[in-house]
Amino acid sequence: MSEKMDGHDSEDPKQSTADMTVFMGNRIEEFEQSINELRAEMGVDGSPSPSTGSLQKTEGSKKTE
Secondary structure (H helix, E strand, C coil): CHHHHCCCCCCCHHHHHHHHHHHHHHHHHHHHHHHHHHHHHHCCCCCCCCCCHHHHHHHHHHHHC
8 A cells, every 4th residue: 555655656667668658649749749830930941950050051152251
């Protein structure tokens, strides 16, 4: 009984792992959606990587022209 009182469910750890997997999957999807929305706002929609390295090179070449 003390095991349940301290918040740990020792009977089925696989269930809590599955629940956490689903939860994290949902959170990752939310973050990806937020990133895509920010990219669209910044005008870099469809960029293969969130890396700013390619953006800096593009901006640099525009400045030198």
